[in-house]
Amino acid sequence: MLGDEVMDSLRKHGVDQLKPDAWYPVDKFIEVFADWFKNPENTSSHLVSVGMAIIDNAVLPPEMESAPLVEKLTLLSKLHDINHRGTGDPGRYIVEQVGEKHLKYITNTPYPDDMIYGYIYGVAKRFLPRGTHFKVAYDPEVPRQHQGGTHTIFHLTWE
Known part of the structure; x- marks a missing residue:
C-alpha cells in the first residue's frame, strides 16, 4: 500500500485532516483498516509500521521517564484508556508479568492485531535499554481476533 492509497482511504472516511486536540470516532479508523485489508499486499507490515509510529510519536507525561521499566512497558493499557471516550466499548489491554523479562499482553480492541503488534514493538524499542535484544x-495456542478469537495474546521477551 502506497502513501497515495493511504491518503485516499483516509480522505474517503473523513479522517485525512486530523487535529491533535480533536476526538474522532473509532469506527472511522476501523473502516480505513477494512479498506487496507481489501488490498492485502504488505498490509501486515504497514499496520505494524503504523503502530510503531504511533508509539514513537506519543507524547508521554514527564514522570514516565523515571518510571520503572515494567511500568513503561505496560503503558499501552493507560494510553488506550486515556485516548478513548464516549459510548461503546473500545476494548482493553491486560498486561501480565510472566517472568523477569517476559510480559504477556492480552488484548481485545477493535484495532487490527498487526497494529497492536507494532504498538508493543514500539514500546519495547522506545523503553528497553539501547542494544537490548527483544x-x-x-x-500460537490462542486464535487471534482476526482469526475469530475473542482476544489476541502477545508475548514480549527480552535478554
Missing part, C-alpha cells in the same frame, strides 16, 4: 510474538 522479541514480540503472537501466542
